[in-house]
Amino acid sequence: QSVLTQPPSVSGAPGQRVTISCTGSSSNIGAGYDVHWYQQLPGTAPKLLIYGNSNRPSGVPDRFSGSKSGTSASLAITGLQAEDEADYYCQSYDSSLSVYWVFGGGTKLTVL
């Protein structure tokens, strides 16, 4: 079981808006640690999508946005495009004993 909880799948039609949730606990997101998001296209390595809860690396379209509140975070994708179909992972830091960098289980985004 992953330390951070994500829905296994979400879907949306082209042009629509979808959100992916990431739920943690008081030892990670709730402790104030930042949440980061990665996009993994089929057959490729993960790519940093959002860092520090809501910041986009250069080259990432502003259709992607992130937010954090309490023990949860969300990734929003607006103007859905076919090339957005991928797996998305959230990641944070955990201060529990022997647990450091933790990931969500991943969410498969299907563009209908």
Place this chain on the structure above:
Amino acid sequence: QVQLVESGGGLVKPGGSLRLSCAASGFTFSDYYMSWIRQAPGKGLEWVSYISSSGSTIYYADSVKGRFTISRDNAKNSLYLQMNSLRAEDTAVYYCARNDYGDFFDYWGQGTLVTVSS
């Protein structure tokens, strides 16, 4: 541009050993923390090990502690993962990743597949 290239993966029998390498270029390797992250077939991402820029601080996930050893050679711009006593559950694609600010992973290699099977 930043490049991370892993090598050393392959098929190994349970109980065997393997050494992964990651060649870094396009940035000052000695300035950055680095990590190994793995992904079992069809599964999610799992952080495996971390090493500070100087190599003085090292962390491991419980699942590999005592069996895996991370190291780096800043003169050779290289990161390593020595994997001993390998188990079937260690089968995964292993990625090296730059650990920016020790917080998130801003660049990833293409991964190298390790298969542990008899």
